[in-house]
Amino acid sequence: MNLAVRDIRHNFSRFAFTTVGIGLLLMVVMGMAGIYRGLIFEATLLVDRIGADLWVVQGNTRGPFAELSRIPVNLEDRVRALPEVIRARRFVNHSIQREHHGKPLRLMVQGLAWPDDKGEWVSLVAGRPLGQAHFEMVADRSLGLALGEQVTFGKDVYRVVGLTTGMSGIAGDGLAFFTVSDAMAIQFDTPSEAIRLERAARLARTGNQDFGRAQPLLLERAGGASSGISELPQPQVSAILVSLNPSADVNKIISTLSTWSDVTVYTAQQQRDLLLSGTVDKSRRQLGLFSVLLIIISTIIIALIMYTLTLDKIHDIALLKLIGARNRVIVSLILQQALIMGAFGYGLAWWLGQYLFPYFPRRVMLETPDLIKLAMITVLISMLASLLGIWKAMRVEPNTVLA
Amino acid sequence: MEGNASRAEHGIGLMDTAMEQVPAIEAIGVTKVYGHGQTEVIALNDVTLRVARGEVVALLGPSGAGKSTLLTAMALINPPTSGQIIIGGELVMDGEDAKIDLRTFRRKHLGFVFQKANLIPFLTALENVQVALEINDTPAHAARERAMYLLDHLGIGDRAGNLPDALSGGQQQRVAVARALANNPSLILADEPTAALDSHRGRQVMELFAQVAHESNAGVIVVTHDVRALEVFDRIVEMEDGRLLAPSEHTGAGTH
Ligand SMILES: Nc1ncnc2c1ncn2[C@@H]1O[C@H](COP(=O)(O)OP(=O)(O)O)[C@@H](O)[C@H]1O
Ligand SMILES: [Mg+2]
Numbered sequence: 055m056n057l058a059v060r061d062i063r064h065n066f067s068r069f070a071f072t073t074v075g076i077g078l079l080l081m082v083v084m085g086m087a088g089i090y091r092g093l094i095f096e097a098t099l100l101v102d103r104i105g106a107d108l109w110v111v112q113g114n115t116r117g118p119f120a121e122l123s124r125i126p127v128n129l130e131d132r133v134r135a136l137p138e139v140i141r142a143r144r145f146v147n148h149s150i151q152r153e154h155h156g157k158p159l160r161l162m163v164q165g166l167a168w169p170d171d172k173g174e175w176v177s178l179v180a181g182r183p184l185g186q187a188h189f190e191m192v193a194d195r196s197l198g199l200a201l202g203e204q205v206t207f208g209k210d211v212y213r214v215v216g217l218t219t220g221m222s223g224i225a226g227d228g229l230a231f232f233t234v235s236d237a238m239a240i241q242f243d244t245p246s247e248a249i250r251l252e253r254a255a256r257l258a259r260t261g262n263q264d265f266g267r268a269q270p271l272l273l274e275r276a277g278g279a280s281s282g283i284s285e286l287p288q289p290q291v292s293a294i295l296v297s298l299n300p301s302a303d304v305n306k307i308i309s310t311l312s313t314w315s316d317v318t319v320y321t322a323q324q325q326r327d328l329l330l331s332g333t334v335d336k337s338r339r340q341l342g343l344f345s346v347l348l349i350i351i352s353t354i355i356i357a358l359i360m361y362t363l364t365l366d367k368i369h370d371i372a373l374l375k376l377i378g379a380r381n382r383v384i385v386s387l388i389l390q391q392a393l394i395m396g397a398f399g400y401g402l403a404w405w406l407g408q409y410l411f412p413y414f415p416r417r418v419m420l421e422t423p424d425l426i427k428l429a430m431i432t433v434l435i436s437m438l439a440s441l442l443g444i445w446k447a448m449r450v451e452p453n454t455v456l457a
Numbered sequence: 458m459e460g461n462a463s464r465a466e467h468g469i470g471l472m473d474t475a476m477e478q479v480p481a482i483e484a485i486g487v488t489k490v491y492g493h494g495q496t497e498v499i500a501l502n503d504v505t506l507r508v509a510r511g512e513v514v515a516l517l518g519p520s521g522a523g524k525s526t527l528l529t530a531m532a533l534i535n536p537p538t539s540g541q542i543i544i545g546g547e548l549v550m551d552g553e554d555a556k557i558d559l560r561t562f563r564r565k566h567l568g569f570v571f572q573k574a575n576l577i578p579f580l581t582a583l584e585n586v587q588v589a590l591e592i593n594d595t596p597a598h599a600a601r602e603r604a605m606y607l608l609d610h611l612g613i614g615d616r617a618g619n620l621p622d623a624l625s626g627g628q629q630q631r632v633a634v635a636r637a638l639a640n641n642p643s644l645i646l647a648d649e650p651t652a653a654l655d656s657h658r659g660r661q662v663m664e665l666f667a668q669v670a671h672e673s674n675a676g677v678i679v680v681t682h683d684v685r686a687l688e689v690f691d692r693i694v695e696m697e698d699g700r701l702l703a704p705s706e707h708t709g710a711g712t713h
Contacts, residue, residue, distance in 0.1 A: 055584060055591055055600075064579030064620075370577045376534060377636070378564020379592040452560075453534040455575055456525070456648075 057383070058390035061367065072359045073395050077402030079352045080432060084403050085411060086345045087424040092417030093337055097224045097329050100147070100164070101322060103175045106295035107304065109145075109320045110311060116318075118145060118292035119224060119325075120332040125317060130294050136310060138302035143167035145293040146237040149227055154205055161197055161230045162223035165237030165291075173231055181216035187233055192216035194228035208243030212236070224333050226416045238289055253277050349435060352399075356439035360392050364443035368450050376452035388443045396436030400429060479546040481510045481644045481676025482531055487540030489526050489699075500526040501537065502699040508676040510643065513667045515687055516680045518696035524680045525648055527696070531678070532569055532646045533559045545643050564593050568637030568675075570647040574629035576621040582608060582632045583617035589639040607635035611665065627658040634662060638669055645669065647679045651686070660686045667691075 062069045097119075109118075110125070110133060117123020133142040146165030151158055166173045172183050176192060181201045184190050191212045193199040196219075203214045212232070221229040232240065244252075253276075260266035260276040267273075298307060304321065311319040320328065364371070371384055404425070411418035489501035500523045508514050516524050529535035531542060533549060542550040544566060549556055576585045583604050590600035608614045611631040613624075621629055630653060637645055645666065651659030663679065663686040670677040679690070687693060695702040 055580075055587055055597060057580075057588070060584070061579045367577075367579075369575075370579075373575050373577065374588075374592070375560060376563065376569065377589050377592065378560050378562075378567075379588075380560070383592055451534075453529055456529065456534075456571065 056390070057387045058394065061363075061387070062391060062394065065363065065366070068359075068363075069391075069395065072355070073398045074402065076352055076356060076395060076399030077406065079348055079355070080399050080403035080428070081406050081410070083345050083348045083352070084407050084420065084425070084428055085414070085418055086341045086348070087428065088407070088411060088418035088420045089414070089416055090338055090341045091419035091421050091424065093334050094330060095419055096222045096226055096417055097334050098326050099221065100223065100229075101326050101329060104145075104295060105175055105297065106143070106145075106322055107298045108296040108308065108311070109322070109325045110294040110296060110317050111292070111320065113314075113316045113318050116328050116332070118147065119329050123292050124290040125292075125294065127289055127291050129317065130291075132314075133294050133296055133311075136307060138299045138307060139296055140299050141170065141295075141297035143171050143295040143297075144234050144291040145295050146234050146241065146291050147223075148237075148241050148292075149223070149225060150207070150240065152205075152207060154199075159197065159205075160227045161193070162225070162227045163237050163240055164223075164229050164231050165234035166231050167295075168233035168235075176216075176218055176221065176231060178216045179219045181214070183216055184231065184233060185215065188236055189213060190215045190232075191236075192218060192231040194221040194230065195219045196222060196228035197230065207240045209246070210236075210239065220417075222417065224329070234291070238291070242289070349431060353435040353439050356392055356395060356436060357442050359395070360388060360440050360443040361446065363391065364388055364446050368446065369455060371447045372450045372452050372454045375450070376455050381448065384447050385444055388447060389437065389440045392436040392440035392443075393433065396432045396439075400432045478510050480507045480543075481512070481545065482678075483507045483541075483543040484527065484531055485541045485543065487527070487530055487537045487542065489523070489530060489535070490538045499699050501530065501540075504540070504696075504699070504701055506694065506701060508644075508678055510676050511670055511674045513670045513677040513689065513691045514679070515690040515693045516678055516696065517682075517684075517693060522696040523699040524696055526699075528646050528648050528678065528680055531644075532567060533563055565640065566643050568640070568642035568645040570630070570633050570637045570645070570650040572649040572652045574621070574626070574633040574653075576629055576632055576636075578621055581618050581620055582613065582624060582628075585621070585632050586635045586639050589636045593640045595640075603639065604635070607638060608632070611635050626653045627655070630654055630658075630662060634665060641673055641675075643675050645675055645677045647677070649680050649682065651681065651683055656683065656685055659683050660689070663689045 110129065111117040112123040112125050115121055115123045127144055130142045130144055133139060144165065144167050147162065149160065149162050151160045153159065166184060168184055168187060173192060174183075176183070178192065179195065181192070184192060189210060189212050191205070191214055193214050195217055199205065199214045201214055201217060204211050205214070218229070223229055257273065257277040260273050265272065266276070298304060308319055308321070311317065374384060407420065411420070484504055484506045487501050487504045488499070491498040491500055504523075504527055506527070516528070518524050526535065530537045530550075533542070533555075536550060536553040536555070539552045541548060544562070547557070549559070549562060577588065580588060583601070586604035586607055587597075587600045590603055591597060595603070605614065605617060608617050611634060613628050613631050616624055616628055621632070624632065630650060634650070637647070647666065651662050654662065663681070666677045666679060667689045669675060
């Protein structure tokens with residue numbers, strides 16, 4: 055006969071309420087682990103999917119995710135000239151926040167080196183990939199944009215031609231894919247007035263100098279677009295993505311690139327590690343600490359309820375001792391109740407999570423190893439929590455039945 | 458009176474055979490002192506009592522006489538300050554020292570009934586009896602059958618599935634009796650078991666003890682105030698101020 059279950063049935067509402075409470079706490083713990091996995095997933099999504107073997111970034115930086123990295127676009131051609139390099143792409147990636155229909159729209163702009171990179175690695179759920187060099191975008195569903203919708207960034211209007219799902223950046227913002235040149239245009243968008251003033255200032259400076267006055271063509275250039283002035287610095291990108299021949303000796307190419315003093319090179323794995331050790335590590339510790347706190351709180355709650363449930367039936371426990379029950383019977387009564395409470399709490403946490411986690415603003419990924427780990431922790435804290443009640447039960451004298 | 462006479466004869470017959478047997482229990486020179494100094498109470502003062510197997514003994518006495526103390530000492534849940542308790546020929550308590558594992562011993566050899574039924578509230582009547590059998594290693598199925606048999610025997614088989622809350626005081630007490638009898642104990646100790654019952658029910662319970670004692674050859678000691686049911690007992694022992702009164706000092710069952 056199972057005494058634990060019979061007592062629970064008798065004290066059902068109290069037991070149920072406590073179990074619900076434990077379940078909610080465990081759900082939050084489960085969610086923490088899931089958020090952590092989600093963070094890693096989101097942080098490394100781009101690096102994993104974009105399929106570059108090497109990342110060439112600004113010299114002595116850990117860019118482009120950990121810090122700012124700026125390299126000239128023509129580096130693309132220098133890299134492409136290396137043997138065994140089958141592909142070099144510009145990497146442009148930045149977050150912007152704009153108004154759209156009166157609501158803030160945060161998105162991560164990801165440039166695709168169109169037409170070389172048409173975004174085959176981005177799986178679409180609707181629409182089509184980018185089909186022209188300008189004014190089209192592929193947006194993640196989480197941004198809430200519809201197929202065919204027009205969005206204004208800077209001075210241009212972009213049309214949503216394709217939709218993805220589950221594509222988000224390090225900060226959890228949905229990704230939007232543009233051609234690299236559009237992405238750069240969005241990044242470096244300057245108000246027209248600022249451009250006009252800059253051109254006027256250039257014109258004035260040049261006009262004040264002899265060579266400006268001597269060469270009307272120069273003066274004309276100075277008042278035009280900056281791209282027409284060869285002396286001005288070229289536009290810059292965050293990194294160059296390098297794809298190698300599968301049979302290539304990666305180390306050899308890395309050592310070649312290392313001799314270029316203006317760049318630093320990382321493998322995809324190094325880039326991944328940089329991402330995780332930088333951005334994600336603090337969040338991991340934060341989430342870990344919260345989880346530990348919540349687990350401690352859960353333990354205390356289970357311990358208190360087990361203690362009061364034990365106190366409530368201390369007379370019955372004394373009676374069991376009086377009629378000769380072994381300690382094993384009494385210990386297992388309390389222990390089983392704690393374990394049942396833990397198990398049901400865990401089940402409830404999992405079940406609720408299935409419904410609630412999808413509504414969390416950041417991705418929550420429940421992974422089997424995490425679920426198993428939490429299940430073992432739950433068993434452990436249930437056992438720990440029953441100790442107080444067991445201790446109390448062991449101390450009661452059988453003759454207290456008579457009192 | 459005829460009934461009493463035949464009961465007495467029957468009792469004498471049993472006593473004869475009991476004499477040759479090992480007594481169900483012997484308390485020898487048992488003293489119990491509660492507290493010290495100013496608050497010291499001598500609850501038992503050199504009490505010696507033997508109860509034979511198959512013998513049903515009533516323990517009478519005013520409140521505070523030490524009846525409960527004697528019973529709990531014999532029940533191995535309240536160790537005496539000094540003296541010995543021998544159950545079934547085995548020395549169990551020597552002063553405060555337990556000579557064996559008391560809980561195991563209680564489980565196998567003793568049955569108790571208290572003033573209150575003390576049923577476990579979350580178990581049904583049947584389960585309250587069954588649990589006593591199961592903790593003594595009776596397989597669940599057999600335990601269930603025996604528990605049901607006992608409840609039927611006590612006339613509450615139809616209430617087997619009820620929780621204690623749903624039972625009357627008398628029904629609860631009968632479940633407690635069934636629990637005490639479950640493991641065929643060699644010694645049954647009852648402390649005012651009929652206090653909560655009306656006299657008819659009380660008498661039924663007393664008769665049941667007598668019946669079990671005679672049928673299964675167990676010693677029975679019942680503390681009672683109920684002088685109306687005394688004729689079911691083989692012997693009456695009276696206590697006062699922690700001492701047993703000499704047999705001549707008390708009046709026999711027959712005169713009640
Ligand atoms: N736990 C205890 N602590 C101190 N004194 C006690 C205790 N139990 C009983 N007594 C005292 O011992 C005496 C005998 O008590 P008890 O055995 O309960 O008598 P009875 O059952 O005959 O009424 C009483 O004077 C009582 O006050
Ligand atoms: Mg008493």
